[in-house]
Amino acid sequence: MKNRGFFSLSLFFLLLLAINQLPAQTLTLDDALKNLGQAELRWDPFLASGVFSAEGHNAAFSSGSQGETGPVLFDNREILDLPLPYTDQGGMLRFPEAFVARVKNTFSRYAEEDKNRFRIAAIIVDPGHGGKDEGAVGSHTVNGKPLKSVEKEIALKVSLLLHARLAAAFPDKRVLLTRDSDTFPTLEDRVSLANAVPLKDNEAAIYISIHANASFNKAARGYEVWYLSPGYRRELIDKSKYADSKEVIPILNTMIEEEITTESILMARSILGHFDRDFGKIMPSRGLKAEEWFVVRNARMPSVLVELGFVTNEADAVYMNGDTHLKDLSEALYKGIIDFVALFERTGGFTASQ
Ligand SMILES: [Zn+2]
Structure with missing residues (x-):
């Protein structure tokens, strides 16, 4: 036995030597x-x-x-x-x-x-109002000349600039506009366009609605960014799929809602941060706001609504009347969005399970 063991061992080393x-x-x-x-x-x-x-x-x-x-x-x-x-x-x-x-x-x-990495596959830019719906309108006299500041026009100009920047930056994403001319899609049209974008399991879309503000108080001015109120209960789950386990529906609904809310807040913050940096000295920041805007509420994706400034305030109206300024506004939106997209994709969609 001893010899045989020695023999096997030798053979093993010989073999090893041969391989080497x-x-x-x-x-x-x-x-x-x-x-x-x-x-x-x-x-x-x-x-x-x-x-x-x-x-x-x-x-x-x-x-x-x-x-x-x-x-x-x-x-x-x-x-x-x-x-x-x-x-x-x-x-x-x-x-x-x-x-x-x-x-x-x-x-x-x-x-x-x-x-399989979580990514944002679509960005929907929504110029508020349009067509028969002018949105807010402000009439001013500046240096003896009339200045009519119309929300639907400002929203469209800024949205077109933003869309062009995003489309060039993200050739691999779908960058969509809910309108690209002076037309009037209803709120339902806009939301269903957004919700109809085909997405794979690892993909998400984001929604940015562009508006301008108005107030009876002509001194009110500045920009603000809205996101979906966390208090609003949305029904995102197809209940028929969970017929036998009804108790999970509200839990799942809450999870989806909170995930989207978190992402909406982060996107809103990112945009507001760039507005503060670029315009903080030019016009006041009215900060982040939470509400149940229909257009934001029903889009099943991280969504924000940006009020660029007040058409009813002369200084804001003058600012939003200048093409260079509209470009600056679209640029701040653009930077806020690309920062959010980078963060979202780097962290694998935050709370999303992979
Ligand atoms: Zn509006």
Whole structure:
């Protein structure tokens, strides 16, 4: 028995020796790149280190000596110990097959995760009023000339500018307008347009309604951002699906509602933050407000309503009459929205389960 054990052990070591002496398969850079598909390599000959990149993902490594393994850093989030690329006697970079294979399947794992990542797939910009509904109107005399400040026109101009900016920034998202001319979609039309946008399970839409304010008090001025009141109970769950478990319906409804409310508040805050930064010195901030605006209330997505300023206040009316100023207003909205989108997508949709 003792001898047989010794024999098996020897055989094992012999085998190990044989495996070690098999020449490891290596690839040239061209073959490695071909293998990795759309990848490219940035190589620093002085540091003898490089980064493979493919579809927004990176694998960073330092070259080793032939047969050496070492750390390869993927996207600053994961380190794998792999056989390292090395420079052969002819000065050519050689890539161990095992290295290329692991880089390849790590990249494809990341690509798969990207597909399931929570994202905002649609942004609906809603210029308030329109057509026969002018919204609020303010009439002023400025430097002896009449100035008529009309909410539907201001809302449309700012919305068109905002839409163009968002569409250019997010070619991979649907950026929609509820109207792009002087027409009058009803509130129901606007909400059903928003709710009809097809979304996958990992996708969300956001809704931004643009308005201008009015008051009998001509001194009232400034901008404000509204979001859905948390007190409003919405019925988002299809009850027929839960016929046997009625007690979960109110719980699920509350969860969805609170999730959307949280996101609406964060989007409202993000927009208000940029308004405060850009216009805080020009016009007063009236802050965040919670209400049950129909158009915000019935959209089943994070929604905000922005009041740009008061058409009934002369200073605000003059401000909103200038094309440069309307561009500035749309720019602040744009920055508020892209910050929110970045935060939302980075955190995987906040409270959404994945
Ligand atoms: Zn309005």
